[in-house]
Amino acid sequence: MKIGYIGTGIMGxxxxxxxxxxxxxxxxxxxxxxxxxxxxAAGAVVCDSPGAVxxxxxIVFINVPxxxxxxxxxxxxxxxxxxARAGLIVADNSTISAGAxxxxxxxxxxxxxxxxxxxxxxxxxxAQKGTLAIMVGGEKEVFDKVLPLLEVLxxxxxxxxxxxxxxxxxxxxQMFCTLHxxxxxxAITLAENAGLDVAKMVDIVSGGAAGSWALSNLGxxxxxxxxxxxxxxxxxxxxxxxxxELAADARVAIPAxxxxxxxxxxxxxxxxxxxxxxxxxxxxxxxxx
Amino acid sequence: MKIGYIGTGIMGxxxxxxxxxxxxxxxxxxxxxxxxxxxxAAGAVVCDSPGAVxxxxxIVFINVPxxxxxxxxxxxxxxxxxxARAGLIVADNSTISAGAxxxxxxxxxxxxxxxxxxxxxxxxxxAQKGTLAIMVGGEKEVFDKVLPLLEVLxxxxxxxxxxxxxxxxxxxxQMFCTLHxxxxxxAITLAENAGLDVAKMVDIVSGGAAGSWALSNLGxxxxxxxxxxxxxxxxxxxxxxxxxELAADARVAIPAxxxxxxxxxxxxxxxxxxxxxxxxxxxxxxxxx
Numbered sequence: 080m081k082i083g084y085i086g087t088g089i090m091g092x093x094x095x096x097x098x099x100x101x102x103x104x105x106x107x108x109x110x111x112x113x114x115x116x117x118x119x120a121a122g123a124v125v126c127d128s129p130g131a132v133x134x135x136x137x138i139v140f141i142n143v144p145x146x147x148x149x150x151x152x153x154x155x156x157x158x159x160x161x162x163a164r165a166g167l168i169v170a171d172n173s174t175i176s177a178g179a180x181x182x183x184x185x186x187x188x189x190x191x192x193x194x195x196x197x198x199x200x201x202x203x204x205x206a207q208k209g210t211l212a213i214m215v216g217g218e219k220e221v222f223d224k225v226l227p228l229l230e231v232l233x234x235x236x237x238x239x240x241x242x243x244x245x246x247x248x249x250x251x252x253q254m255f256c257t258l259h260x261x262x263x264x265x266a267i268t269l270a271e272n273a274g275l276d277v278a279k280m281v282d283i284v285s286g287g288a289a290g291s292w293a294l295s296n297l298g299x300x301x302x303x304x305x306x307x308x309x310x311x312x313x314x315x316x317x318x319x320x321x322x323x324e325l326a327a328d329a330r331v332a333i334p335a336x337x338x339x340x341x342x343x344x345x346x347x348x349x350x351x352x353x354x355x356x357x358x359x360x361x362x363x364x365x366x367x368x
Numbered sequence: 369m370k371i372g373y374i375g376t377g378i379m380g381x382x383x384x385x386x387x388x389x390x391x392x393x394x395x396x397x398x399x400x401x402x403x404x405x406x407x408x409a410a411g412a413v414v415c416d417s418p419g420a421v422x423x424x425x426x427i428v429f430i431n432v433p434x435x436x437x438x439x440x441x442x443x444x445x446x447x448x449x450x451x452a453r454a455g456l457i458v459a460d461n462s463t464i465s466a467g468a469x470x471x472x473x474x475x476x477x478x479x480x481x482x483x484x485x486x487x488x489x490x491x492x493x494x495a496q497k498g499t500l501a502i503m504v505g506g507e508k509e510v511f512d513k514v515l516p517l518l519e520v521l522x523x524x525x526x527x528x529x530x531x532x533x534x535x536x537x538x539x540x541x542q543m544f545c546t547l548h549x550x551x552x553x554x555a556i557t558l559a560e561n562a563g564l565d566v567a568k569m570v571d572i573v574s575g576g577a578a579g580s581w582a583l584s585n586l587g588x589x590x591x592x593x594x595x596x597x598x599x600x601x602x603x604x605x606x607x608x609x610x611x612x613e614l615a616a617d618a619r620v621a622i623p624a625x626x627x628x629x630x631x632x633x634x635x636x637x638x639x640x641x642x643x644x645x646x647x648x649x650x651x652x653x654x655x656x657x
Contacts, residue, residue, distance in 0.1 A: 200576025212576030235575030239568050247564045248572060251555040255578030258554075258624070262547035265622040266540040269611075272618040275536045279528050280503075283537060286524030287489025287501030288599070289544030291580035310577070322558075329561040332655040333554040335547070335631075339624055366621040 083136030128157035165191030216244035372425030454480030505533035
């Protein structure tokens with residue numbers, strides 16, 4: 080199959096590579112074109128615009144930072160819309176607004192293009208190993224066509240409902256990531272100050288009812304003082320803005336998520352926006368010294 | 369070996385049963401004596417006081433609700449202290465104050481009794497299957513003697529440091545449980561109100577970076593409206609009091625834990641104290657309707 084992948088960053092590049100290795104013909108594009116180098120070396124064709132990718136592909140995946148970026152990829156100069164034709168499918172792996180997603184899908188529908196929102200979770204490691212969780216919104220018929228490819232990218236794939244449902248689910252996903260990280264940073268800070276062996280604490284509690292992906296995967300990074308991003312604080316803050324918008328629209332109070340969001344803002348204020356979410360430890364530690 | 373088990377409730381009973389099944393001679397006691405029935409049927413000797421258990425055992429386990437309960441078991445009328453002798457070991461599986469634990473251990477040391485704090489995590493299911501995480505504080509020499517028994521009770525056992533370290537670690541553990549439950553309840557409430565298929569959301573996000581023990585084990589209970597206790601809200605509130613004391617002593621700010629504690633107080637105010645921690649959903653849902 081001819082597959083396009085637009086946005087080959089920390090997540091997109093390994094995901095595109097997995098599709099390539101599964102035997103598909105790949106056409107790729109990235110704003111910073113050098114980020115396509117490893118894919119080019121592996122046999123992908125590097126294109127000079129999203130529209131050029133779409134012209135050559137049966138299915139176009141997108142994986143860019145935010146709602147305006149997806150909008151530009153789809154509807155900007157040399158965007159996907161310029162290569163629109165009946166039968167083309169767009170699958171968006173980005174995490175963006177559920178409301179905007181519905182608008183994008185409706186605009187593309189007019190010109191015969193089918194749309195899935197398919198945000199993912201599982202970090203760079205999940206992207207590399209093809210073990211992501213993929214949350215899909217869209218029509219069953221379209222989902223079924225793309226499913227074999229999604230199963231290359233992830234070990235757990237679920238159609239949640241109509242277009243936008245994947246993004247709503249991802250918003251819920253990010254609430255867990257946010258509060259799990261807050262819990263991790265508060266517990267580590269308490270353990271450090273109470274004189275406990277923190278590495279032993281992180282190891283043992285991960286085996287019981289306190290266990291979480293964050294604890295097992297990001298706890299050791301905090302212990303090693305490794306704050307490099309698997310997932311950047313700036314992106315989580317962007318996602319939390321989407322969460323709060325969704326909650327406000329649904330008239331739902333999510334007080335702990337809202338409070339934890341403030342601490343991630345504090346992390347940005349400290350210049351930690353481009354660090355991994357585990358850099359929240361600097362903020363939480365800073366409260367008590 | 370001759371083993372005593374004092375406190376045969378939701379956690380203690382299956383733990384004692386696992387030790388019995390491992391081939392040990394068991395002597396048991398519970399304040400409400402009928403809670404020893406299943407152990408008696410399995411071959412345990414039911415005693416009429418903690419002291420009577422201690423008199424017959426090489427190692428006495430304790431698993432009772434709170435600090436004053438452990439104090440009474442150890443030092444009350446017909447308490448363990450009355451059967452104190454050199455070589456007796458007390459291992460406390462309860463979750464109680466780290467400070468009081470150090471005092472208890474010091475008092476018992478005078479009469480030759482060794483002490484381990486060994487609180488556990490993993491819920492009733494972990495207790496039944498012998499897959500608990502066990503967080504131990506005490507001397508290495510004593511730990512090594514009890515380790516084969518702890519390995520019957522749990523799949524992950526760690527000596528954190530001197531007496532009290534197990535309880536400090538358990539306090540950290542409960543911070544995770546608290547905030548993970550808050551995250552679960554906020555995410556489910558948002559999903560419900562946003563019109564998402566909540567069961568599908570819980571299932572898919574458990575497979576990615578949002579995954580947690582709470583999500584996988586208690587998420588489905590919330591979906592099934594099963595609020596029966598694996599671990600009671602009243603007990604978590606008791607544990608959170610210990611957490612806040614430990615944090616205050618260490619001069620550590622744990623703002624999200626402190627906020628979530630308030631919602632568990634609200635759950636108690638609603639009469640949900642004897643329900644499982646997942647009954648927090650009633651409080652969080654109640655905020656938005």
